[in-house]
């Protein structure tokens with residue numbers, strides 16, 4: 001592995017170091033975050049899907065650390081989630097409501113505070129927000145969503161340009177993470193954000209892993225054929241169905257499908273662009289490998305439900321092959337830390353920017369407040385504080401990362417940060433401390449937009465979930481839905497009008513109003 005030249009020690013500190021901040025007993029922090037990683041695809045979580053595609057290195061984090069079963073995001077989309085992470089604020093407070101522009105750069109990022117207090121800070125991989133990374137001694141970030149193969153990378157040295165780097169995104173991110181640690185100033189603790197592009201759409205595996213799971217027939221989720229009965233416009237009008245919206249060429253890597261069937265497939269040209277950065281030899285390898293994988297499908301000319309089931313298998317196989325590299329990466333990082341004697345003084349966090357649908361309700365993508373996308377994986381290893389193999393059911397959310405990292409570094413969080421440090425949960429073997437929050441607030445704004453998921457906000461108390469769907473343009477009438485996850489964990493039965501749920505509805509409505517007022521939510 002060739003290590004790029006580093007300039008960590010050349011960058012002057014942005015601000016004076018607080019007294020006592022040099023103390024060596026403060027832990028290092030590594031925040032590993034993938035993009036669209038479903039907890040269903042991590043074997044520690046025990047979902048049927050992951051049984052066939054284990055993730056031993058992620059599982060190691062769970063068995064040596066804490067696994068959160070109730071970790072959630074505030075707004076299930078990439079840039080909003082990253083803005084919550086760095087600011088500890090809700091979307092309407094940090095400005096990043098939708099996917100594109102938004103981030104309010106006058107807000108303080110956790111990286112800035114850590115840096116000012118003597119931490120050496122870095123971010124590698126996906127950044128995505130439309131601002132230059134701030135509060136970092138070093139960054140190496142991808143262009144926009146990032147490309148899987150030979151991606152464009154910007155560093156403080158490239159004068160705003162993205163320069164092509166050779167390699168597979170997940171492996172490059174790992175190399176960059178290790179290089180940051182290797183080149184650090186060893187007199188100071190560090191905080192490093194390791195942000196993978198994987199396993200984001202369009203699920204392109206490392207060349208060595210293409211076809212890794214082709215011999216496995218993955219079980220389909222029970223809710224795959226959900227008909228959305230009893231639920232409203234949002235579920236009916238979404239455009240994230242594997243059957244209807246997942247494309248054969250771009251998403252499932254069957255080039256020429258549209259032409260073969262006499263239509264112009266949406267995004268067809270994107271297949272070409274997803275392999276365009278490869279060298280001619282690599283491109284030929286990928287094209288030939290997929291041609292072989294596609295031969296049987298093309299020969300049989302599947303239709304109807306047979307085709308839908310084929311789509312599901314191809315989707316899951318490629319997605320899990322992409323995950324294999326993420327799991328390798330976590331293993332490599334842990335081994336590196338161990339070899340350097342850094343493992344036990346480093347808080348290693350693994351999470352995703354949100355959850356993802358692996359066919360539940362017939363879907364891919366995220367955005368909804370339903371469990372698969374609202375919930376996100378969260379594993380934390382830090383033996384000085386965490387009992388190995390502990391499991392937490394405490395309600396935690398991505399606005400909690402910033403206050404938690406400050407707490408771990410012994411820094412008081414700024415008054416304005418609405419998130420809460422989860423250090424008390426880590427210390428209490430995962431149990432919710434007294435007076436821990438009982439409700440979470442959620443708000444999704446990106447509508448009208450790709451995948452056509454109506455705007456909604458809502459509250460959740462571990463059992464009941466109240467969701468208010470609304471259309472800022474007023475074309476779709478607003479409506480509420482209520483789910484009782486104790487009796488309906490798959491969220492198929494909207495019980496809003498039912499007598500037996502009246503009290504819960506009243507209580508959750510009150511809580512929703514409370515959030516809206518206390519947090520000054522201005523768009524509903």
Ligand code: SGN
Pocket residue numbers: 035036076077078079099145200201202267365366450451
């Ligand atoms: C892209 C994808 C969408 C995805 C968004 C947001 N389309 O636009 O399917 O929902 O990113 O993803 S694609 O054709 O460009 O692949 S996020 O993870 O960044 O929020």
Ligand code: CA
Pocket residue numbers: 035036077078200353354
């Ligand atoms: Ca994402």
